[in-house]
Amino acid sequence: MIHLQKIIGLKSLGFSLERIRKCIHHHEPEINLIETLQLQYQSMQDARAELDRSLEILRRLIAIMQREGKLEHSLMFLLIRNMLREDKQRSWVEEHLSKQTAAVLFNNSPDAEAELDRELLTFIEAVKRLSTGEPDALEAEEMLSFYVQRTLHLLDEKAMANIDHISEEAYERLDALVDMPLNEGEIIWLNEALSHYANKFGLPGVGEP
Numbered sequence: 001m002i003h004l005q006k007i008i009g010l011k012s013l014g015f016s017l018e019r020i021r022k023c024i025h026h027h028e029p030e031i032n033l034i035e036t037l038q039l040q041y042q043s044m045q046d047a048r049a050e051l052d053r054s055l056e057i058l059r060r061l062i063a064i065m066q067r068e069g070k071l072e073h074s075l076m077f078l079l080i081r082n083m084l085r086e087d088k089q090r091s092w093v094e095e096h097l098s099k100q101t102a103a104v105l106f107n108n109s110p111d112a113e114a115e116l117d118r119e120l121l122t123f124i125e126a127v128k129r130l131s132t133g134e135p136d137a138l139e140a141e142e143m144l145s146f147y148v149q150r151t152l153h154l155l156d157e158k159a160m161a162n163i164d165h166i167s168e169e170a171y172e173r174l175d176a177l178v179d180m181p182l183n184e185g186e187i188i189w190l191n192e193a194l195s196h197y198a199n200k201f202g203l204p205g206v207g208e209p
Contacts, residue, residue, distance in 0.1 A: 006020075015040060053084075057083045063110075075121075075124075075181055081179050082178060082179055090106045092173065093105060096162060097158070097163070098158040098159040098162065101154065124180070131186045131189035145197070
């Protein structure tokens with residue numbers, strides 16, 4: 001009964017049966033038992049953080065699918081990949097833009113987060129639809145105007161000042177952290193549309209077009 005109580009107690013703390021066997025039958029010294037408990041505590045803290053992140057991603061995906069009605073599998077898994085990289089994306093923003101901008105982008109309420117997710121999907125849909133036309137079309141200008149102004153609104157003064165000094169290597173690191181579901185033709189169209197917009201209207205606070 002004593003052994004059973006030990007097993008049940010350690011099992012309730014998340015110990016594996018193999019670890020429980022070693023604790024019970026090898027009669028580990030008290031100092032080793034303390035270290036074992038500390039290691040188990042840290043392990044479960046890490047597991048809880050991982051579970052919390054998974055639950056948050058699920059909540060966001062459910063909200064997106066309830067709003068959109070449907071979501072292509074390829075796009076859903078792309079969103080998951082981007083969400084899983086948000087810690088690294090935040091580190092990039094803090095390093096190359098500013099901590100305040102990182103907080104605005106990543107410290108959001110569920111409603112604000114849902115709005116950013118919605119805007120991303122709407123932007124992707126707009127690029128795919130408009131890329132069959134000319135990059136200097138009026139509708140393309142109006143679409144870009146909304147997203148350029150929205151993006152600038154998210155940046156603080158320090159971030160806007162830092163944009164001109166971001167190296168090509170840093171941008172390549174960012175590209176590796178953010179997946180966009182656009183094919184080569186759509187990316188070419190978007191670059192041309194952005195170049196046309198910058199030449200015609202300028203990009204305040206971002207330096208040369």
